[in-house]
Amino acid sequence: MAKIKIDLDRKIGNVDRRIYGGFIEHLGRCIYGGIYEEDSPLSDSNNFRKDVLEAARPLHMPLLRWPGGNFVSGYHWVDGIGPREDRPRRIELAWLSEESNRFGTDEFMHYCSVLGTEPYICVNMGTGTMDEAQAWVEYCNGTSNTYWANLRRKNGHEEPYRVKYWGLGNEMYGRWQIGMLSAEDYVKKAREFAKVMKWIDPSIELVSCGQTGWTDWDRIVLEGLAPYVNYHSIHIYTGSSDYYSNVLAPHQAERALRNCRAMIDLVRYNQNISHPIHVAYDEWNVWFRERTPESKLEERYSLADSLAVATYLNIFIRYCQTVKIANLAQLVNVIAPIFTNKEGLFLQTIYHPLRLYAEHMQDIALDAFVDCETYAPQADQETSQWPHRVADMGPFNLLDVAVTCDASGKELMVSVVNRDLEKEHTTTIQLADNAAVASGVAYEVNGASPDLVNSFEQPQAVGVQEHQLNLAGQDVTYTFPAHSLTVLKLQLA
Ligand code: AHR
Secondary structure (H helix, E strand, C coil): CEEEEECCCCEEEECCHHHHEEECCCCCCCCECCCECCCCCCECCCCEEHHHHHHHHHHCCCEEEECCCHHHHHCCHHHHCCCHHHCCCEEECCCCEEECCCCCHHHHHHHHHHHCCEEEEECCCCCCCHHHHHHHHHHHHCCCCCHHHHHHHHCCCCCCCCCCEEECCCCCCCCCCCCCCCHHHHHHHHHHHHHHHHHHCCCCEEEECCCCCCCHHHHHHHHHHCCCCCEEEEEEEECCCCHHHHHHHHHHHHHHHHHHHHHHHHHHHHCCCCCCCEEEEEEEEECCCCCCCCCCCCCCCEHHHHHHHHHHHHHHHHCCCCEEEEEEECCECCCCCEEECCCCEEECCCHHHHHHHHHHCCCEEECCEEECCEECCCHHHCCCCCCCCCHHHCCEECEEEEEEECCCCCEEEEEEEECCCCCCEEEEEEECCCCCEEEEEEEEEECCCCCCECCCCCCCCCEEEEEEECCCECEEEEEECCCEEEEEEEEEC
8 A cells, every 4th residue: 555644844845836827928829819819709808818817817826927938039029018009010930920019018917917916027138139128127117207117107007017027038048049049148148138127126036047957058057147146947848648758757847956956056155145046947838749830839738748737736846945936838728728719718637737736735845755656667668859858767656746734734735646547546644743634625637548638529528526535533545546636635633
């Protein structure tokens, strides 16, 4: 029998709710036809899709990153302000499309306030200039009687938006990037951007453009930008048509976070840097299927993908001391939990773990001990378009577990992803120091096959089942079904 031992004294740290952040990019139908649609009966007077807002609210995203992604490296934000009819249509190079600029900075800020989330803007370090980045900060946050702050006022926004989080470019190391840079050149350029942006508003917090968290790029960038930044970004996507590779690949996030933490600590020590630097894992998700030329990206997610997403979330909880911000890429259509057409939407499988964690996760992560069967993926099994591999890190526990408790220590959330394709795992959950379960409820994401997907025709093929639990005592037993996510919410006596 498997065993999970929980000791309320073994605290890892506080879980930052910003790990439930989101990301919207001008890509495919994420903005236009996703969150924003003109002339649609489903939109409100701001052209925001009401059904999308309703679906997004339960995800409780505290932070929303925008406008890209690769898109930002060719985006001139000034194109997207002022009267809509005067805004230029541009050729968009990142995804080879056309940008109408009908959704711009003021629309984004409005969207954030309607959704109840905080804006996180990534600046253009491809074709963009230092001047533009500085002007963007002034437009958003300026309080003086100066051009950009006054332009915001003229556009109807008297009060500053007070945007706290600013990213210094997106994936500037990438061959696919408009204006790719070497790490050294990026550092030189980003330092100047950081200086002037901070001069405009010293209270902003900056995110350096990292890679996977443990490359030479990351090291050079951290060494060069540590005095200026509060966060270092990591982007890693995973996914594979091989079930085990798919559900286990998120473990590379553990390696990335461990290594990035070490790099940050070393740089802070060597440079005697007193302010904290944390990881902003500002793009993550499962993403590996074909993209269609017309829609750019329209990933359909399976039950297996939702188990991978839950594994990522467990990892972010376990590494809560390192990762303070994470942004799921993305919110709607493209590679996202919400999928629309002109008539409505359905919730993809990955929506369910995201909502369950955002709703039920408590503030303190606990270091649970897990003893269960393991699985060792072989290197030749890992078929994926992504270069990262985890076979060398195995074997992995088939049960991936994260535990949080509230400040009173009376409520526990135990999230267990059973990645076993075939077998259920009966498990004893043991509580230390005479703590005992009084009652509980289980939320389960599962289905007949890990390949199940939701669709307009079958929106509930994969959903959440809720069961009241009839268990009590210091040791309780629960059976986690094959290929499932179970979130146990336990009240202690
Ligand atoms: O999220 C899709 C793309 O993935 C983003 O534009 C880019 O930053 C990453 O490569």
